[in-house]
Amino acid sequence: MPITESAISLNVPDVQASASWVRRHLGFTEAMAADGFCSLAHPEAGFNLIYLRTGLPTFKPASAAGRADGLLVVFTVDDIDADYARLRQEGVEIVTPIETEPWGERYFQTADPNGVIYQLVQWVSPPDAQHAG
Numbered sequence: 001m002p003i004t005e006s007a008i009s010l011n012v013p014d015v016q017a018s019a020s021w022v023r024r025h026l027g028f029t030e031a032m033a034a035d036g037f038c039s040l041a042h043p044e045a046g047f048n049l050i051y052l053r054t055g056l057p058t059f060k061p062a063s064a065a066g067r068a069d070g071l072l073v074v075f076t077v078d079d080i081d082a083d084y085a086r087l088r089q090e091g092v093e094i095v096t097p098i099e100t101e102p103w104g105e106r107y108f109q110t111a112d113p114n115g116v117i118y119q120l121v122q123w124v125s126p127p128d129a130q131h132a133g
Helices: 015-026 080-089
Strands: 007-012 029-034 037-041 048-053 072-076 093-100 105-111 117-123
Touching: 007 015, 015 029, 015 037, 015 048, 080 093, 080 105, 080 117
Parallel strands: 007 048, 072 117
Antiparallel strands: 029 037, 037 048, 093 105, 105 117
């Protein structure tokens, strides 16, 4: 099965709030938009972020029409400390300060105005380093 593009679609109450947030703080650009819909791209993300307004009558399946919840949008970055400092300076809500896991994942989490959680990660040692030797 050839896949030609990828996207993640998130239902949020205020599409423009999330779209503006990722444009300002994460460097995404608007690819397309309509009433209750916005698709954003980033040259290094590997997928588009799509925001859909909750309650759209055209949303299918209806069982998944609720608000995006219980998920993390994760991006691996080159300099976690610089991104943490920049986002704090920009006034971004940090919901989990920088932590480093024993397996080498250094990360922090932020939230956009709709409560979508974005996790930025930097590997400070190879993921398989604990199994070496």
